[in-house]
Amino acid sequence: MFEAEQHAINQRLSAFCAEKGLPNPDLNWTWIPFNGHWGICTSFFQLAAREAREGKAAGPVPSRAAELAQMAAEAVGLPDGFERVEAVKGYLNLYFSTANYASRLIDSVLDEKQEFGRGKAKGERVMIEFSQPNTHKAFHVGHLRSAILGDALCRLLDFAGYDVVRANYPGDIGLHVIKWLWNYMNFHAGERPETNITEWMGKIYAEANRRLEENPELEAEVRALYSRWDQRDPEVVALWTETRQWSLDGFDEMYRQLDIRFDRYYFNSMAEQPGKEVVAELIEKGLATDDRPNNGTVFVDLDARLGLKEKYRVLVVLRSDGTALYATEDLALAKLKFSDYPDLARSYYVVDVRQSLHFQQVFKTLELAGYPWAKHCQHVPYELVNLPGNVVMASREGTVVLLEHLIAEAVSRALEVVEQKNPDLTAEQKLAVARAVGIGAIKYPMLARENAKIVTFDWKTALDFDGQAAPYIQYAYVRGGSILRKAGGEIPAAFTPTHTLQREEVALVDAISRFPSEVQRAAGDLRPLAMATQAYDLARAFNDFYTGCPVLSAEPEVRAFRLRLVAAARQAIGNALALLGITAPEAM
RNA sequence: GCCCCAGUAGCUCAAUCGGACAGAGCAGGUGCCUUCUAAGCACAAGGCUGAUGAUUCGAGUUCAUCCUGGGGCACCA
Numbered sequence: 001m002f003e004a005e006q007h008a009i010n011q012r013l014s015a016f017c018a019e020k021g022l023p024n025p026d027l028n029w030t031w032i033p034f035n036g037h038w039g040i041c042t043s044f045f046q047l048a049a050r051e052a053r054e055g056k057a058a059g060p061v062p063s064r065a066a067e068l069a070q071m072a073a074e075a076v077g078l079p080d081g082f083e084r085v086e087a088v089k090g091y092l093n094l095y096f097s098t099a100n101y102a103s104r105l106i107d108s109v110l111d112e113k114q115e116f117g118r119g120k121a122k123g124e125r126v127m128i129e130f131s132q133p134n135t136h137k138a139f140h141v142g143h144l145r146s147a148i149l150g151d152a153l154c155r156l157l158d159f160a161g162y163d164v165v166r167a168n169y170p171g172d173i174g175l176h177v178i179k180w181l182w183n184y185m186n187f188h189a190g191e192r193p194e195t196n197i198t199e200w201m202g203k204i205y206a207e208a209n210r211r212l213e214e215n216p217e218l219e220a221e222v223r224a225l226y227s228r229w230d231q232r233d234p235e236v237v238a239l240w241t242e243t244r245q246w247s248l249d250g251f252d253e254m255y256r257q258l259d260i261r262f263d264r265y266y267f268n269s270m271a272e273q274p275g276k277e278v279v280a281e282l283i284e285k286g287l288a289t290d291d292r293p294n295n296g297t298v299f300v301d302l303d304a305r306l307g308l309k310e311k312y313r314v315l316v317v318l319r320s321d322g323t324a325l326y327a328t329e330d331l332a333l334a335k336l337k338f339s340d341y342p343d344l345a346r347s348y349y350v351v352d353v354r355q356s357l358h359f360q361q362v363f364k365t366l367e368l369a370g371y372p373w374a375k376h377c378q379h380v381p382y383e384l385v386n387l388p389g390n391v392v393m394a395s396r397e398g399t400v401v402l403l404e405h406l407i408a409e410a411v412s413r414a415l416e417v418v419e420q421k422n423p424d425l426t427a428e429q430k431l432a433v434a435r436a437v438g439i440g441a442i443k444y445p446m447l448a449r450e451n452a453k454i455v456t457f458d459w460k461t462a463l464d465f466d467g468q469a470a471p472y473i474q475y476a477y478v479r480g481g482s483i484l485r486k487a488g489g490e491i492p493a494a495f496t497p498t499h500t501l502q503r504e505e506v507a508l509v510d511a512i513s514r515f516p517s518e519v520q521r522a523a524g525d526l527r528p529l530a531m532a533t534q535a536y537d538l539a540r541a542f543n544d545f546y547t548g549c550p551v552l553s554a555e556p557e558v559r560a561f562r563l564r565l566v567a568a569a570r571q572a573i574g575n576a577l578a579l580l581g582i583t584a585p586e587a588m
Numbered sequence: 589g590c591c592c593c594a595g596u597a598g599c600u601c602a603a604u605c606g607g608a609c610a611g612a613g614c615a616g617g618u619g620c621c622u623u624c625u626a627a628g629c630a631c632a633a634g635g636c637u638g639a640u641g642a643u644u645c646g647a648g649u650u651c652a653u654c655c656u657g658g659g660g661c662a663c664c665a
Contacts, residue, residue: 062646175664313590353593353659356659383594383658390657422625464613466628468612468614472628476628487624517604521605553623
């Protein structure tokens, strides 16, 4: 936003260096790290170190850097738009002329509204595949991370300027589905789920596993059913089609509550046959070894082919009995995506970290098979959601927290708080607030964490609405709205303030001004964490402002400026929340 | 055995691709609601960033070697 000013300063500094016979400096401007001071800074250590290395040492590096910074400060003078320039310990700090810059910033926020921070269209299409739930199973908190993370990535990349295709890839076939069908046919024929569909589906599945563990001889029946499926026995296919839809309906309900949507569904079952064709192609190209005559598998020995040892290892692409595995299907899926969208610049897979090797193998195999788009495929790994004590959530062990239960509990807990805080709202409004707060509280901890770090789920912190959490950010948004409402809803016209801004005002303006570049950084690094932190920083700056700077009771000019600042801050917070997929409520 | 990831306050996490005094929240301590919603704010306390070396003007961040924990390594997904 201040590129023009920065450019002018860069030119002056280049001229200064040329005059002094110094190499052209590599100015790496960053924000001044001191709270309540708004401006940009750079350092001269690298320049001083370079001098020293070239034998032109003029004293120790730190003192030389300080000297250079001092000289640079004098050379720069006081450029337009800045109110102070200083050289401190080798750093050159330029403080914005706050009143001037602040009003420019606020003007553009209020002008762009929900588009504030949006990057220029990059003209690149990317696909993000996420969520990948298994039908005929429960949907638990462990499955939530891919859904929430993937959704946030879609929102971020879209806002950063990419054309995003949101893809889902449900696991709708496999041994787990057959077990489920077997249990249903034998013990639950004719039943259908009423409410809490996925929970009910999960119960049938868990029961199937229990029965098979207690009576292992029944496995034969399951195997028989699997071959009926393989023969596409109409009765089995019909039942599969119907029951699969139950799960998908359940997922839809869950996605609706979480405000997550998809543009494109790929199904495991769709990739089964095409996968076998890819394998045939690999064999034909001499890439895959067909060891089925010796009762073996079809596999690709990646390491042998690449002359490596214990890196890519061996990828089995077809079972010895000729049936498909996950890898078989993934080969076809990748191909399918690029035939649906030939212009994909990137195909992301938001899948947990345990499958890192698997994806490396699949992508490398496709690359060796000569598909040029293979190197545009990228696994976005994330760590699991565990229970306290590092207990893994596993539907078979029963150590799961069901998503239905978590949502219901979070919303009802939030409802209790709203009843108490804001009893005047209508029942409908209270429920809307409780939903926003409850869901937000669930999403935030999944996003405000490095992708590669394990999330430990426990009820106490999941339902804690205080401190560094979504409700804190939502609350700042609500407080802003409340001020604007009491002021009559009209935002004063643009003007440049003449009063000296308070520390809290400067800090808030500073936080807002960083939003656009944070969007790019978070999207570029595929890290919603950066945006979650940004949202929190904005809310904290706003809350500080709120307690330190009265708005409605201030002098007319101050009041007008602050009303504009509140509106801009609220907009920025709202935009940040939107990128996290968290609803910004009107009241709380 | 090989490979990947994590290790920061009692607990949960940050730290703007190597920069200024390592920052928040929770828990516990002390204050602040006649003033825009206290789901908030302020103050105090809490640290040898797993260990030892190396590179650098400068290291939580890079490199080496270890330690601890988690995960992955041919017919599960």
